[in-house]
């Protein structure tokens with residue numbers, strides 16, 4: 001895949017007092033470059049009404065999380081980066097029991113491909129420009145919002161290379177204030193059908209599970225008995241997809257039990273709205289940060 005065609009994923013996280021909003025368009029349609037470019041154009045038009053919301057916005061903590069895929073920053077990153085990419089079943093999907101070969105095959109193909117890719121990266125300066133571009137976009141977004149008197153923290157998380165989304169989410173504690181973690185860093189979570197409210201699954205999440213939910217769009221929990229993350233459906237293929245691409249609609253909402261159940265549930269309903277706006281051609285920053 002051409003490096004130039006690979007921007008990726010744009011996601012927004014809004015912390016509203018105690019709520020986390022996010023939206024992730026990872027592999028949907030052809031949004032990749034378009035979405036990233038939108039960061040640059042998310043400035044408010046003269047006629048956009050922001051002022052009326054300002055006092056409200058300024059009291060809130062607002063975070064924006066830009067998600068991208070990442071790329072190798074140096075030539076020695078190329079093989080491990082390719083491994084991360086090929087080990088992702090969203091990129092290369094093997095049927096049935098062949099799934100067990102995902103990691104060895106990822107290792108093999110990454111090692112075989114790396115020399116050719118390294119040459120390509122050497123020709124464009126020795127590494128991928130994705131991180132630099134995404135950081136610049138984050139700064140541009142921050143400045144555009146500051147110019148409108150909207151004070152936000154903008155973060156960047158990558159799926160296949162540094163800074164990994166999981167690490168960013170671990171670090172950005174303030175984004176997760178709304179969830180009441182217990183002393184083991186866990187919170188009870190329930191996945192509900194957005195339309196019917198039916199409870200699909202109940203389990204525990206930690207910050208890593210949350211990051212995985214955000215990046216994979218599949219219901220993921222922390223297994224207390226195995227002390228590991230598990231994605232519902234990873235063996236049965238019967239995933240709980242939190243977003244239905246065909247309907248362009250969020251289909252599962254997560255609620256975290258704790259102080260703020262209502263609030264956090266609300267945030268995921270809002271997430272749906274943000275998602276729909278991102279999918280539409282005419283999203284405005286006022287929609288994004290001032291819901």
Ligand SMILES: C=CC1=C(C)c2cc3[nH]c(cc4nc(cc5[nH]c(cc1n2)c(C)c5CCC(=O)O)C(CCC(=O)O)=C4C)c(C)c3C=C
Nearest residue numbers: 001002003006069070071072091113116117120128129130
């Ligand atoms: C089997 C080959 C490949 C498939 C299938 C594939 C799908 C795929 N890739 C991305 C995202 C990225 N790919 C990137 C680089 C890259 N990808 C492949 C191969 C496949 N990708 C290679 C060999 C490379 C290395 C570069 C090269 O040699 O051409 C990158 C990094 C871009 C950068 O700026 O460095 C990303 C990101 C997606 C989303 C995808 C399928 C949906």
Ligand SMILES: [Fe+2]
Nearest residue numbers: 001002006085
């Ligand atoms: Fe690729």
